[in-house]
Amino acid sequence: MADNRTNIKFKGIAASEGIVAGRAYVISKVRLPITRKKISPEQLPQEMQRLGQAIRDAIRELEGIRGELAAHTSREPFSIIDAHLLLIQDEALWKEIEQVIEEEQINAEWAVRKVVDRWMKVFDTLSDEYLRERGHDVDLAGERILAKLVGHKEKDLSQIQEPVIVVAPDLRPDQTAAMLFSKVLGFATDIGSRTSHTAIVARSLEIPAVVGLERITEQVEDGDYMILDGIEGNVIINPDPSFCSIYQGKKAKFDALNKLLERYAAPPSLTQDQQQIQLSANLEILDETNFLEKYGAEGVGLYRTEYLYMDRTALPTEEEHFENYRKLAEAASPYEAIIRTFDLGGDKFASELKLAPEMNPALGLRAIRFGLRSPQILKTQIKGILRASAFGKTKVMFPLISGLEEVLEAKRILHEAMEELDRQGVKFDHKIPVGIMIEVPGAALTADKLAEQVDFFSIGTNDLIQYVLAIDRINEYVSYLYQPLHPAVLMMIKRTVDAGHNAGIKVAMCGEMANDPFFLPVLVGMGLDQLSMPSRLIPMVRKVLKGLKASELGAMVDEILRLPTAEDVKHFLNARIEKDWKQAYHLDLENIASPDPSFSCQS
Amino acid sequence: MRVGIKTHLREIDRRVKICNRLGMHARAAGKLRNLAAQFQCQIKLVKGRIEADAKSILGLMALEASKGTDLVIRAWGEDAEEAVQALAALIEDRFGEDE
Numbered sequence: 001m002a003d004n005r006t007n008i009k010f011k012g013i014a015a016s017e018g019i020v021a022g023r024a025y026v027i028s029k030v031r032l033p034i035t036r037k038k039i040s041p042e043q044l045p046q047e048m049q050r051l052g053q054a055i056r057d058a059i060r061e062l063e064g065i066r067g068e069l070a071a072h073t074s075r076e077p078f079s080i081i082d083a084h085l086l087l088i089q090d091e092a093l094w095k096e097i098e099q100v101i102e103e104e105q106i107n108a109e110w111a112v113r114k115v116v117d118r119w120m121k122v123f124d125t126l127s128d129e130y131l132r133e134r135g136h137d138v139d140l141a142g143e144r145i146l147a148k149l150v151g152h153k154e155k156d157l158s159q160i161q162e163p164v165i166v167v168a169p170d171l172r173p174d175q176t177a178a179m180l181f182s183k184v185l186g187f188a189t190d191i192g193s194r195t196s197h198t199a200i201v202a203r204s205l206e207i208p209a210v211v212g213l214e215r216i217t218e219q220v221e222d223g224d225y226m227i228l229d230g231i232e233g234n235v236i237i238n239p240d241p242s243f244c245s246i247y248q249g250k251k252a253k254f255d256a257l258n259k260l261l262e263r264y265a266a267p268p269s270l271t272q273d274q275q276q277i278q279l280s281a282n283l284e285i286l287d288e289t290n291f292l293e294k295y296g297a298e299g300v301g302l303y304r305t306e307y308l309y310m311d312r313t314a315l316p317t318e319e320e321h322f323e324n325y326r327k328l329a330e331a332a333s334p335y336e337a338i339i340r341t342f343d344l345g346g347d348k349f350a351s352e353l354k355l356a357p358e359m360n361p362a363l364g365l366r367a368i369r370f371g372l373r374s375p376q377i378l379k380t381q382i383k384g385i386l387r388a389s390a391f392g393k394t395k396v397m398f399p400l401i402s403g404l405e406e407v408l409e410a411k412r413i414l415h416e417a418m419e420e421l422d423r424q425g426v427k428f429d430h431k432i433p434v435g436i437m438i439e440v441p442g443a444a445l446t447a448d449k450l451a452e453q454v455d456f457f458s459i460g461t462n463d464l465i466q467y468v469l470a471i472d473r474i475n476e477y478v479s480y481l482y483q484p485l486h487p488a489v490l491m492m493i494k495r496t497v498d499a500g501h502n503a504g505i506k507v508a509m510c511g512e513m514a515n516d517p518f519f520l521p522v523l524v525g526m527g528l529d530q531l532s533m534p535s536r537l538i539p540m541v542r543k544v545l546k547g548l549k550a551s552e553l554g555a556m557v558d559e560i561l562r563l564p565t566a567e568d569v570k571h572f573l574n575a576r577i578e579k580d581w582k583q584a585y586h587l588d589l590e591n592i593a594s595p596d597p598s599f600s601c602q603s
Numbered sequence: 604m605r606v607g608i609k610t611h612l613r614e615i616d617r618r619v620k621i622c623n624r625l626g627m628h629a630r631a632a633g634k635l636r637n638l639a640a641q642f643q644c645q646i647k648l649v650k651g652r653i654e655a656d657a658k659s660i661l662g663l664m665a666l667e668a669s670k671g672t673d674l675v676i677r678a679w680g681e682d683a684e685e686a687v688q689a690l691a692a693l694i695e696d697r698f699g700e701d702e
Contacts, residue, residue: 086633091640092659122665131664134629138661314630376624376702 005224006238010213014233015192015199017536018208019251020185021244021599024224024237025164027157027175028217031139032146037107047101051094051108054148058088061144083134087141109149116142160184165228167220176201186210186228188235190217200307202230204288206536210235248599256592261539266296269542271524275550278530279538280335282510286324289331291535296542299335301532302397302458302510303328305342305381315377321384329392336393338435338458338508338532339385341378341410343367343399362466367400368410375413382417389429396432397458402440407453439463439511444492451503458532459496461511465489483566484513490522490561490569497526508532517544517585518573522560525553547584615683617676619690623697626669629660631698636660638693644680646690657690 039047066081087093093115100111116138123135146152157166157175163183168175169190176198184207192198192211202209208230220226220237227236227247231254236243269279280301281292292300308316308324328337345366371378385396398410411434421428438444439460447457461484466473468488471481483489493509500507508530513519515533517540523531524545531541556576563569577585621627627635639646639657646657648666650673655662657676668674674694678686693699 083629086629086636086660090636090660092636092656093661096659119661119665122661126665126667128667128669130628131667134664137629314625314628380701 006240007243008219008237010188010210010216010219010235010237012188012210012213012216012233012235013192013194013199014230015194015196015211016187016202016207016209016230017254018186018206018230019228019247019254019599020165020208020230021225021227021239021247021251022163022165022185024167024220024222024226025160025184026217026220026222027166027168027171032143032150032152034109034113034146034150035107036110039101039105039107041105044102044105047108048098050149051097051101051112051145054108054145055088055094057148058141058144059085061148062088083137084141084144087137088145109146112142112145112149157184165226167216167226169217170196171198171201179205179207186230188213188216188220188226188228190214197310200284201287203534204285206291251599253589256589257587259592260587260589261543264296264539264543264546265294267298269298269545271545271548271550273549273551275524277524277528277545278508279542279545280338280508280530280532281535281538282532283328283535286327286331288535289328292331295535295538297335297535297538299393300328300332300337301508301530303337303339305340306344309342309344315380318380318383318387321381322387325385325388325394326391329388329394333392336395338395338397338456339388340397340399340437341368341371341381341385345370362463362472368398368406369400371398372406372409372413378410379413379417379420382414383421386414386417386421386428386432387426389432390427394429394432395435395456397435397437397456399437399460400439400463401436401450402442403446404449404453407436407450411453437510438496439467441468441492444496447496447499448502451499451505454505456506456508457496457500458508458510458530459493459528461489461493461509461513464492464511465513468492484516484519485522485566485569485573487561487563487565487569493523494526494557494561497528501527506530515541517541520544521548521553521573521576521581522557522569524548524550525555525557525560527554544581544584547581613683614677614679615687617687617691619674619676619694621668621670621672621674621694623700624670624702625700626672627663627666627698629664631700632660632663634698635663635690635693638689639686642678642680642682642686642689644678644683644686646676646678646683646686649675649677 062081062085096115097111100114101108119138120135123132123138126132157179160183163185165186165188166179166184167188170192171187171189186207187198187202187209189198189211190213196211199209199211208228210228210230210233213235216235224237227239227244229247229250239247269277278298280299281297282302283289283300284304285307308321325339328339343366345361345364365373382396385394388394396414401407414434418430433455435456435458436450436454437460438447438457443450444464451457465482465484469481469483469486471478473479473482497507506529509523509528510532514523514531515537520541533541560569560572563572623631625631636658647654648657648663650666650668653666655666657663676687676690
């Protein structure tokens with residue numbers, strides 16, 4: 001490349017693992033350029049006819065998208081499509097547009113824009129945040145009509161024939177859904193976080209993605225060659241050959257690792273001395289069940305249900321919950337699926353709550369606290385879970401429990417849900433196991449009391465560590481204090497496992513600590529029965545587990561618990577890896593690595 | 604945006620209170636609009652000094668009628684009486700929602 005558009009680097013948030021290279025496919029979000037044209041009275045009928053045709057075409061297009069989504073995706077992200085359909089089908093809106101055409105004697109395009117802008121202004125002034133955002137829907141609905149009027153074709157993502165990397169400001173649910181069936185190598189977006197819609201979908205499809213790149217759509221042109229590194233969150237536009245070969249090497253290593261781990265993709269998960277630990281999957285969306293078998297997941301240890309509540313205008317119904325969980329339970333079979341009730345704050349729900357922004361959201365009204373405050377929302381979800389339990393082994397789990405009262409109250413709501421289903425004659429598992437997350441220090445310290453009331457524990461280390469050490473991981477100045485091996489954290493985990501086992505119940509761990517092989521000897525030594533993690537990480541943990549002797553780890557944990565700092569524990573473990581577990585941790589990549597021919601360093 | 608021309612026909616008024624938990628969100632507004640569209644008469648929903656055409660989904664949403672909001676349904680025309688009754692019933696039935 002002769003110009004200076006070589007090696008342009010962007011740093012974003014790594015949202016979905018993997019390295020890819022390919023041509024950019026840019027979707028820009030700018031309003032269509034519209035001009036104002038006077039029309040004569042004779043042209044009026046023709047203009048009205050154009051408008052009517054455009055509206056009918058737009059409606060047909062939306063109905064088509066809705067049908068396709070219903071046929072292909074397990075979730076029902078219809079609400080956004082439905083909202084747009086409602087708007088486009090609004091005769092009052094058509095009449096307003098027609099009125100502008102007639103009164104001002106102007107073209108339909110200009111009239112559409114004018115009416116849309118007028119309504120957007122109205123919505124801008126609303127105080128209700130949910131309704132205010134509907135102004136955006138009005139804009140999108142208007143753009144859809146305008147696209148028909150001017151004959152503009154939005155890039156149809158389902159028709160992508162060449163392998164490309166999609167670059168966009170953000171992706172709408174219907175756009176990501178369209179890509180389920182196309183040749184998309186990766187995503188790069190301006191906005192978004194690890195938990196945004198695009199990131200979740202990318203992970204569930206195992207397509208590499210980098211989000212939060214801020215201004216990438218402005219700098220990339222259609223057809224630019226680019227490298228996308230979803231491991232570290234880097235994007236390079238028009239890489240020169242030397243840069244390209246560096247990434248080629250990285251990719252080769254990543255691919256080799258995956259190939260090596262294929263050998264550990266089947267259950268059971270045993271230590272060297274044949275002790276079995278259940279390695280299960282953490283799922284964010286239903287589509288991820290496609291990968292349970294690929295990695296040999298022994299059931300679903302954590303099904304996060306937050307996604308069901310995202311990007312929609314109304315709460316999911318009992319029927320939607322049920323349909324979703326039934327598919328989950330069937331996919332997890334013969335293993336069980338643990339479904340966690342929503343871990344969301346009130347802000348994610350109805351607009352009528354009008355909750356003030358919280359100073360400390362992590363300590364505020366969320367998860368089970370919100371569920372107990374709005375028992376109807378929780379009960380609707382629980383009924384869906386119960387009904388799914390007739391179709392496969394299902395367990396229910398409550399998040400963020402801090403004390404016994406919450407457990408009793410949550411169980412009371414569960415029993416109400418059971419009674420209501422019984423009255424309706426609906427089948428479900430009356431003995432559905434009920435568990436709780438242990439992620440609040442108060443719960444860990446009173447685990448013996450809680451264990452009498454539940455059938456299992458699952459330790460959520462991400463929150464537990466934050467709460468025990470009083471640190472906000474997101475804050476870069478204190479994130480160094482996030483120490484899974486801090487003696488206080490280890491004591492909490494040990495106490496929880498012991499309390500559970502004394503009461504005869506199983507103890508699982510589903511936080512990030514469970515998927516880092518470095519911590520595995522400690523967790524096995526403490527006696528955890530189950531470790532749950534993103535599916536693709538299971539083979540690595542299974543491999544290391546195979547090289548450990550469970551019988552000698554209990555004594556090691558006693559020794560570790562006497563060490564004064566996280567740093568000491570780390571040194572201790574590193575020394576043991578060097579001395580005793582070299583084989584367990586060794587990854588023999590050299591004999592596998594081979595460069596991927598599709599990753600060509602062209603420019 | 605008042606476009607209605609009152610005819611000689613009697614104007615029907617009725618007070619209602621929004622009682623579903625979510626208030627008049629998009630889906631509820633859609634239901635109300637669809638019902639209103641089945642009548643010939645002109646129908647307004649009035650909240651204090653603001654009024655909205657019951658046949659316009661945007662107007663309905665822009666009313667910001669959350670739970671507990673008092674509204675007046677106002678209609679004039681041939682079938683005004685029936686229209687007001689039907690709309691009031693829908694609102695009082697929480698738009699057919701569970702809560």
